[in-house]
Amino acid sequence: MNEDPLQIAHLQLEEAAEMMDLDDGLLDYLKTPDRVMQVKVPIRMDDGSIKVFTGYRSQHCGVRGPYKGGIRYHPDVTMEEVIALSMWMTWKCAVVDIPYGGGKGGVACNPKEMSSGELERLTRRYTSAILPLISPDRDIPAPDVYTNPQIMAWIMDTYSIFQGYSVPGIVTGKPVELGGSKGRISSTGRGVAITAREAAKKIGVRLNNARVVIQGFGNVGYYAAKILSEWGAKIIAVSDSRGGIYRAEGLTVDKVLEHKVKTGSVVGFNGTKEISNEELLELECEVLIPAALENVITKKNADNINARIVAEGANGPTTPDADRILDDKCELVLPDILANSGGVVVSYFEWVQDLNRYFWDEERVNQELERIMVKSFNEVLEVKRELGKEATWRAATMTLALKRVVEAFELRGLWP
Numbered sequence: 160m161n162e163d164p165l166q167i168a169h170l171q172l173e174e175a176a177e178m179m180d181l182d183d184g185l186l187d188y189l190k191t192p193d194r195v196m197q198v199k200v201p202i203r204m205d206d207g208s209i210k211v212f213t214g215y216r217s218q219h220c221g222v223r224g225p226y227k228g229g230i231r232y233h234p235d236v237t238m239e240e241v242i243a244l245s246m247w248m249t250w251k252c253a254v255v256d257i258p259y260g261g262g263k264g265g266v267a268c269n270p271k272e273m274s275s276g277e278l279e280r281l282t283r284r285y286t287s288a289i290l291p292l293i294s295p296d297r298d299i300p301a302p303d304v305y306t307n308p309q310i311m312a313w314i315m316d317t318y319s320i321f322q323g324y325s326v327p328g329i330v331t332g333k334p335v336e337l338g339g340s341k342g343r344i345s346s347t348g349r350g351v352a353i354t355a356r357e358a359a360k361k362i363g364v365r366l367n368n369a370r371v372v373i374q375g376f377g378n379v380g381y382y383a384a385k386i387l388s389e390w391g392a393k394i395i396a397v398s399d400s401r402g403g404i405y406r407a408e409g410l411t412v413d414k415v416l417e418h419k420v421k422t423g424s425v426v427g428f429n430g431t432k433e434i435s436n437e438e439l440l441e442l443e444c445e446v447l448i449p450a451a452l453e454n455v456i457t458k459k460n461a462d463n464i465n466a467r468i469v470a471e472g473a474n475g476p477t478t479p480d481a482d483r484i485l486d487d488k489c490e491l492v493l494p495d496i497l498a499n500s501g502g503v504v505v506s507y508f509e510w511v512q513d514l515n516r517y518f519w520d521e522e523r524v525n526q527e528l529e530r531i532m533v534k535s536f537n538e539v540l541e542v543k544r545e546l547g548k549e550a551t552w553r554a555a556t557m558t559l560a561l562k563r564v565v566e567a568f569e570l571r572g573l574w575p
């Protein structure tokens with residue numbers, strides 16, 4: 160992240176706290192994580208040398224249930240970043256009202272330069288180091304940047320070896336063969352598509368032929384594009400790290416994917432005009448979905464956004480100083496903690512299925528996801544209506560989350 164994520168997380172919390180007239184002591188309580196563990200992760204590299212990595216696990220606030228959140232493998236992982244990400248998970252779980260608190264973990268490493276064997280040893284050693292913090296009732300990790308179902312399988316196996324029996328509920332985002340959930344892969348994109356569809360309905364935009372622009376054609380961007388186009392929307396532009404493509408008549412999403420798989424990028428797809436990622440964000444459209452990186456909508460370009468709805472597929476795509484500008488420019492902004500929460504919702508379903516040893520079909524997963532996303536969207540709408548223009552969409556969404564966390568805190572009371 161370019162900007163200080165913990166500072167951004169604190170700013171967003173303070174803004175919502177002010178709206179709610181939250182007690183200063185309670186604000187301090189929520190700014191501080193329940194606990195953070197820093198661990199040494201020494202492993203033997205393929206060349207025989209020993210390399211020591213640093214890992215973290217942050218548990219932000221457990222008043223609503225076990226901690227939940229991904230594990231990130233990236234050279235830039237820091238303790239502050241992990242704390243900020245765990246804080247966002249608290250709000251995200253509260254917005255969609257699933258019984259979890261926020262957690263996040265990470266190891267500072269460069270997985271692109273590591274072999275599969277090195278990654279497996281790193282994962283197993285990291286898991287053993289954070290063992291005192293995690294359990295299906297205490298803290299349930301999941302994938303995040305550069306971690307995947309295979310890495311979740313190694314975490315599950317390591318934890319299970321220490322317990323002496325299989326514990327699928329220790330992580331989510333596992334392969335379906337090991338107790339993963341059907342529909343998990345498409346869940347974040349589906350959640351983005353559902354909230355965008357509801358937002359369109361709310362402001363009187365027909366989804367049929369509505370123009371949709373998507374930055375990032377990875378897991379979130381691809382499934383959001385695919386599902387929205389199945390519902391009749393016209394995907395007029397998509398992009399990846401190499402650049403973007405535009406076609407006013409709309410793109411056939413699966414053909415674009417085929418091209419990306421073949422060539423490594425969406426760029427060069429037949430019959431499209433090449434555009435930059437910056438130009439893409441400023442295209443005239445009904446729905447804009449930033450689904451790649453953080454901090455892409457800033458005070459420099461927010462005023463040029465030409466979308467009626469912005470649905471934040473990525474985490475933190477809008478900087479705090481662009482929030483108000485974006486709110487004034489667009490009719491409806493779906494903040495990340497609402498728009499991209501489909502992934503954690505289906506993670507919750509996965510955990511429920513693991514604990515019950517009873518697995519749902521994909522239709523049920525998608526139906527339950529639809530129900531939760533629509534309900535949460537309407538609840539955010541209601542808070543926004545109550546707070547009026549003064550609150551940005553993000554502040555309204557944060558306020559809903561904060562209310563739920565504070566309610567749980569007050570019911571449980573402060574020990575001793």
Ligand code: NAD
Binds near residue numbers: 375380450474499500
């Ligand atoms: P991914 O790695 O599958 O895809 C990322 C996409 O962004 C790729 O197409 C990549 O080419 C593109 N990209 C990278 N750098 C870019 C650049 N400079 N400009 C434009 N595009 C660029 O990742 P993902 O899982 O789709 O995640 C995308 C975002 O959504 C991240 O912010 C992630 O934290 C967030 N998110 C993901 C999930 C999930 O379940 N996958 C859940 C919640 C939030």
